[in-house]
Amino acid sequence: MNLGDFNDLEVVREVDFGLYLTSDDGDLLLPRKYVEPGTQIGDVVHVFVYRDSEDRLIATNLEPHARVGQFAALSVRDVSTTGAYLDWGLEKDLLLPYRNQRRNLRPGERVTVFVYLDEASDRIVASAKWEWFLSEQPYPGNVGDAANLFVAEETDLGFKMLVDGTHQGLVYHNEVFKPLRLGDVLTGFVRTIRPDGKLDLSLQRPGYDEALAATDTLLAALRAAPNGLLPLGDKSLADDVYRRLGMSKKVFKKALGALYKQGLVHLSPEHTQLLQAE
Structure with missing residues (x-):
């Protein structure tokens, strides 16, 4: 039996206050309030096992916010x-x-x-x-790779991130364009792999791929906007750009320039007009 995780355990007897389940560590109680209707002796139930306030093994069908090893x-x-x-x-x-x-x-x-x-x-x-519980092995990915990020801690430099649940990285404050909260999970990108094994991260795809992705995002937003008119332009606030498009003002301006060169948009200080429907 795995303490601090879910287990499949057999029901061996019933009492007024619940069901007793059998395990290699002895019988344990599944309180009556966690018993699914129709459960009988001999059934196998999927339960989380931990210790109660008196250190007795106990089972529940509640899903904890974290299991052992997480x-x-x-x-x-x-x-x-x-x-x-x-x-x-x-x-x-x-x-x-x-x-x-x-x-x-x-x-x-x-x-x-x-x-x-x-x-x-x-x-x-x-x-x-x-x-202390991160991997000591070198990060297996490469610069530019997408990664799953977990917001772990805010520091003076930026936000410490858990990268793919195994390594540590940092997103600098000047790379953050939306509020972040401890425990938030988002997709980011590896910007640098440092000699000490830690990673510098970006919340936006770096380099040329970033510009291409931003251009596609902006074009899709223009097509979805009424009459192809998006209330964002060169003079718009960075917060407004991020709230609508999920990109920084710098990347937004690159995307605007790319669409303008293609003859697809008319630019104004506070709005952008799609000229050509596809």
């Missing part, structure tokens, strides 16, 4: 002399011990953690020192 951004529900307690979607909160914190936390804060099984206590705990 990263997550969780909210602090409470703090005590033992550490911070995080809301991970289950009845019993997840402990983030003081030894695993990088700073003192307050209720209501969000913090990026790695969830693991502490071998000494056989308890599921969290660590805010999430970098």
Whole structure:
């Protein structure tokens, strides 16, 4: 049985307050409120297994915000002399011990953690020192590759990202054109692979591919706009450009120039008109 993960376990007996399931570690309770209607002795149920407030193994059909071996951004529900307690979607909160914190936390804060099984206590705990759990192998991708990014932490330079769940990267503040929140998942691109193995990242496709993608995006927006008139132009605010098109002002101007050279648009300071329908 995998503690801190989902397991397929057989129902062996029924009591007033739920069903008992069998496992290699002994029988454990699936409380009555988590029992699907029609479940009978002998059935195999798919349940998440963890420990309750009295350290007893217990099963639930709730989906936690993170399982053992996963990263997550969780909210602090409470703090005590033992550490911070995080809301991970289950009845019993997840402990983030003081030894695993990088700073003192307050209720209501969000913090990026790695969830693991502490071998000494056989308890599921969290660590805010999430970098310790990244791969030590060189990043297997290349400059220009698309990657899955998880917003892990904001710093003075920018946002630390988990890249494909295995490596660390940074998106500099001047590359960010929309609000980011811890735990956000988005697609980005590898800009540089540094000698120390860390990555510089971009939220927009770099180089020539970026310009091509932006031109296609702008052309699609013009075709979808009433009468082919888009209320964005050379003098528009960068925030307005990003909100409508998801690209920076710099990239937007490159796309405008490309469409203008093709004779497809008329340019005005605050709007762009599509001249040619295809």
